Amino acid sequence: MSTFLAERHDGFDLVVVGGGLAGLGAALAAARGGVRTALVHNRPVLGGCSSSEIRVPPAGAGYHTPFAMETGIVYELVLADRARNHDPVEGGLANSVWDLTLYEAVRAEPNLSLFLDTQITEAEVAGGRLVAVSGCQAGSETRWRLAGRLFVDATGDGAVGAAAGLPFRIGQEAQGEYGERFAPAAGWSHTLGNSLHFRARDTGRPAPFAPPSWAARFESCLPHRPHRQFAGGYWWIELGWPRDTVRDNELLRDELLAQVLGVWDHIKNHCPDTREAARNWALDWVGMVPGRRESRRFVGAHVLTQEDIDAGGRFADTVGFGGWEIDDHTKEGMREVAKKPSFEGVNHWLYFVRPFGVPLRSLYSPAVPNLLFAGRCLSASRLAFNSLRVMLTLGALGQAAGETAVLCLRDGTVPGELPPARIRDLQQRLLERDVFLPGFRNQDPADLAREAVATASSEAPFGGEPDASGGSLAAPSAQLIPVGPGGLIRTRMFLESRATESRTVMVRLVAAAEVWDLPALEAGGSAAESECRIEAGTADWVDVVWDRPDLPAGLYWLCLAGEGVVWRHTAAMTPGCPAARFANGRWWFHPGPFGLWRTFAATVFPDPRAYGAEQALTGVTRPGTSMNLWRSAPALGLPASIELAWDGEREVAGVQVVFDTDLSRVNRVMPPFFRAPECVRDYRIEVWAENGWRTVWTERGNYQRRRVHAWSPVRTPRLRLVAEATNGIPEARLYEIRVYAVSQQN
């Protein structure tokens, strides 16, 4: 006997299992691409580890490298949440506004059917292909069989692929296996642990806390585990080994709960650093669904390795990218609180992970060819997985899986059989939808903007005004500067002396291939060298004359070193121009990870025209080998416009624009009710008609980076975007404008 209904059947073109950010990326991309899609998720709220049930803040490549934030659907969701959420982004603080943002995005798609509370337990394979998945929907007491032509396993644990018989790995590979330089001589089978988060609230009056008898006890210090900020957390309340993170989930939950309450007891009743400050604070929420970091990883058509990361991941079938550090933890977690929770064997802090490409082949296996993987179960060695396993990265790779499904379903094929030309179409589709692929640019033949000449009402000069903060040049420091076709005659830096006598500052120029070229600094050579003297007690612009009109145009690091001197920051980050600093044996983006990047104050003569109108037509929508960004002159204010002109008339029916939202600012530093001040808010699109400009689109209140607009086709020789207002700054910024003869929504 069973209370469950007899099995109900439904059929889809694509069935995505797992509603974390990877699954959401896949399902939304496919549904927007016209695919009849099911999203099946075993929890009542979407978001996986990021949901209000678990509360891990989504992170990505941008946390270690400026301008490396993942874009596309996952970024659109982040911006939508930040614009209306009243809480900050921190461990333990995620709330229902985030859950609802994700839910509303799903509800907005008519092609997307949502099955919440549905645990998929079985996979039906026939003729080597997955034909259906089945499972139980708890609340409705219904057993579902969901048939599909293609599937995406976004369960994190690889539950669907494992049930379908796909080969998978658990644990660390030995060095002999892939030859990875950080791999240990002998592998192991344990994994990163699970965690529970908590959230606390200031009640405004004393809030005593008495732990239950079964809580862990931490009466003395918890070194290596920072807990002075106790509004929510902590990633380091982690337990795995010697247990299995999947099979022992219930046991680990109980053990983790004992740890959370023990840590809270420490904060409230024992820790001399927090006891007083936490007097009025009470636990407001404690997680009961353990967040899981690691379990199965599929062995796909390609296993991404650390060697691939080192080589920059330049694959012909790149469909996404990663850039988080190689982030391993100790196996003991809270079982050994005297040890640091991060694994020092990998020594990842000494290793810069330059954003690297991820190939389509890591998202499927020939063993079950109509199943894509998205999320942490994708095909990577454990070292590479440790760089990929953050949610913004996985969300963008999920979108790649969804867009792959769109093309496969149109062609009636599977990912492994997409010919090279179709993979190039897929890459163009991803770029069009603002998914970043390192080394790739827009080559869409339908984009009429590529045939146009761009001009603008004004262009911003390079440079920015200094503020009061800076970085000491006791450690060599560098600022990325653009050099234009006129070469380099002079640079000017704002330097402050903190010495009692005059000092010499050594100055070098190092050619950089792109904005992320820290390796050029590591290599140690220089294109030119000079020095300057700084008088005691001064704070002023200091010139260095290079007199090099022949210096090839491009990007350069301007490197300074000198005791007793501080290089002042600019008040606002200069778009596309990170700074770097040498510390602990290597170069780092300045002033350090987690997205509060700064620019050192420097200007360049002659002005390099780094932000000209043509930068909006380079086909790349973030800083790369150039700024790829049009900026109007801030001194002239708004409105400002960028215009495209053709050598004759074109029929135009729509535009796609990518505005600047400052990709050096990560979501964790976006405050509640945030709208990127750089983002163009009010604008209109105009076409040239016989008697002047005619408005074909007007937009108000925008805060998103990518916008798509369509109208009835008109013939015109010129089109322009007029930026009337932004969400804060007095200049217009645009990474890309595409123009199409027909609407490109799908």
Ligand SMILES: Cc1cc2nc3c(=O)[nH]c(=O)nc-3n(C[C@H](O)[C@H](O)[C@H](O)COP(=O)(O)OP(=O)(O)OC[C@H]3O[C@@H](n4cnc5c(N)ncnc54)[C@H](O)[C@@H]3O)c2cc1C
């Ligand atoms: C405590 C902790 C701290 C972390 N810190 C960070 C951080 O700061 N930033 C960051 O970005 N990442 C962090 N991570 C890693 C990150 O959260 C995970 O790697 C990421 O969530 C994996 O994404 P995913 O979409 O693959 O899986 P998930 O987010 O786990 O989503 C998969 C979803 O599928 C559902 N599911 C599973 N099996 C089934 C099934 N059979 N049927 C239906 N549904 C199913 C699950 O309930 C789950 O919600 C942390 C992880 C933990 C646990």
